[in-house]
Amino acid sequence: MEFFSEGNKIIIKNVKDFDVKKTFECGQCFRWKRESDGSYKGVAFGKAIIVRNVGNDVEIENTNICDFKNIWYSYFDLGRDYDKIKACIAKDDIMREAIKFGNGIRLLKQDLEELLISFIISANNTIPRISKSIDMLSQNYGRRIYLKGDIYYTFPSLERLSKLNLDELSKCKVGFRSKYIMESAIIGVRMKYLTMLQSDEKAREILMKFSGVGPKVADCILLFSGIRQDVFPVDVWIKRVMEKLYFKREASLKEIQEFVKDYFGEYAGFAQQYLFYYARENKIGV
DNA sequence: TTGCAGGGGTCAA
DNA sequence: TTGACCCCTGCA
Numbered sequence: 526m527e528f529f530s531e532g533n534k535i536i537i538k539n540v541k542d543f544d545v546k547k548t549f550e551c552g553q554c555f556r557w558k559r560e561s562d563g564s565y566k567g568v569a570f571g572k573a574i575i576v577r578n579v580g581n582d583v584e585i586e587n588t589n590i591c592d593f594k595n596i597w598y599s600y601f602d603l604g605r606d607y608d609k610i611k612a613c614i615a616k617d618d619i620m621r622e623a624i625k626f627g628n629g630i631r632l633l634k635q636d637l638e639e640l641l642i643s644f645i646i647s648a649n650n651t652i653p654r655i656s657k658s659i660d661m662l663s664q665n666y667g668r669r670i671y672l673k674g675d676i677y678y679t680f681p682s683l684e685r686l687s688k689l690n691l692d693e694l695s696k697c698k699v700g701f702r703s704k705y706i707m708e709s710a711i712i713g714v715r716m717k718y719l720t721m722l723q724s725d726e727k728a729r730e731i732l733m734k735f736s737g738v739g740p741k742v743a744d745c746i747l748l749f750s751g752i753r754q755d756v757f758p759v760d761v762w763i764k765r766v767m768e769k770l771y772f773k774r775e776a777s778l779k780e781i782q783e784f785v786k787d788y789f790g791e792y793a794g795f796a797q798q799y800l801f802y803y804a805r806e807n808k809i810g811v
Numbered sequence: 812t813t814g815c816a817g818g819g820g821t822c823a824a
Numbered sequence: 825t826t827g828a829c830c831c832c833t834g835c836a
Contacts (some may be wrong), residue, residue, distance in 0.1 A: 552819070640812040648820040654832065657823080739821045772821085774823075808825025 526603060528593065535585045535593045542607035544629025545578050550804040551630050553749045555656045556663075556680070566672065570596050570636055570664070571679045573672035587672050602631050602751070605685050614789050614796040619770045623796075630798055634751035637719040639680040644745045645705050645737040654698070658746025661697040664687075676764035683719075686710035712736070723752055740778070741800055748794040757785045757793040765810030 527538040537543075549565050557567035557576075564586075565578035574597075578687040585597055588676035598604065642662070647655050659680070666681035666689065686694075694703035712735055713719055722728040732743040742765040744758035757763075761780050767781050768774065773789045776784075789796040804810065 541828080644819080645821095649818060649829075650820085650831095651818050651833075654830095657832095696831085698831075701828090702821095737821065741820060747820080758819080762819070805819095 528739055530590050530593075533587055533589070535564070535590065535597070536579075537583045537585070537603070539581045540583045540603075542629055543583050543601065543603075543631055545576050545583065545640070547627055547630045547771060547802065548601075548633065549576075549796055550629065552652070552747075552805065553633055554635060554797065555659050563669045566588040566677075567683045568670070568677050568679055569600055569639075571635075571668070571670070572596065573670050573677040575672070599634050599751075599793040602634055605631075610792050611794050612662060613792050614799075616788060620796060620799070622798040623765075626806070627802040632751070632754075632795065632798060632803060635749050636680070637722065637746070637750050638713065640746045640750055641709060641713065641732075641738070642680075642686065642706055643737065645709060645735075646699055648702065648705075648737060648739075648742065649744075650700075650702075658697050658699045658753070662699075664694070665693075665697060667755055683713040684708045702737060708736035709738065722750075729756070748797070754794045755786070755790070756792045756796045760801075760808075762801055762804045763797060766804035771808045803805055 526540065528535055530536075541717055544558070546563070547625065549559075549567070554567075556569065557565045560575075562577070565574050566573070566575050572588065572592060576589050577584050577586075580688055586620065588597065588715045596641035611624050616623055619646040643655070646658050663680050666685050667678035669675050670679060686706060689710075691703050691707060694706055699706060707737055722731060725731060729743050729749060732738050732746055733740065738746070741758050743759055747753040747757060759767075759781050764776070764781065765776070768776050771781075771784070784798065785793045
């Protein structure tokens with residue numbers, strides 16, 4: 526992979542497997558907004574950038590070599606060989622079709638604190654509402670940053686969120702999840718560093734001790750932070766697509782997870798992303 | 812216009 | 825195993 530800077534842009538030449546639209550719209554993140562020219566503006570790790578596909582290249586605007594090396598290279602998972610992953614999980618015609626459809630999806634390595642709160646908000650919620658709540662939390666309690674003269678807001682720290690009361694949280698339209706957010710922020714601050722989870726065998730168990738974090742949310746946090754690739758978050762869409770295309774009948778959460786563990790193995794999480802995008806975009810099972 | 816179901820699940824009984 | 829849960833949107 527070759528990259529260079531040009532003004533306030535980083536240009537990554539001849540990038541394989543990086544479709545900006547699919548990566549931001551496959552359901553793993555909530556803070557990227559599509560612009561009329563097809564680029565995406567968003568905030569991650571305290572920085573606001575614009576990302577776009579230009580032919581075979583990817584451009585990142587409002588950044589520099591230093592941030593690219595320290596933040597974006599990891600965030601966009603640029604060190605990974607997606608051909609290898611795809612070869613590992615392409616076990617059948619269904620999966621090959623889903624991979625073909627979702628070709629260019631990358632799994633982002635996102636911030637743990639933001640993931641924890643975002644996916645607590647996602648429970649029994651709709652994507653537009655989740656985005657709205659996350660934007661409101663950021664606007665009210667995040668830090669101001671600038672991009673091309675416009676104001677953006679970073680996602681607030683757990684430290685900051687842990688000091689809010691239920692009324693303040695409820696104003697961000699999180700509904701019954703305000704209690705979960707408050708309690709989880711306090712637990713997170715008490716743990717000192719969520720990054721400890723990186724090297725913890727019991728990361729999933731620990732995450733499920735947080736208020737509002739069950740098996741699905743825990744798996745999303747593990748997968749979208751890059752801690753684990755073998756987890757397979759099962760939500761209503763994945764349940765439907767697995768039942769319709771693989772089981773040909775109703776199947777329990779446990780059944781599905783045991784099946785994919787053996788079937789897709791260490792890269793089950795990538796299979797989940799291709800299937801999720803495929804199922805949602807084509808409304809499979811609806 | 813009004814009413815109701817349902818949504819990236821989790822919790823508590 | 826089951827029902828409640830904020831509250832906004834879509835649809836009849």
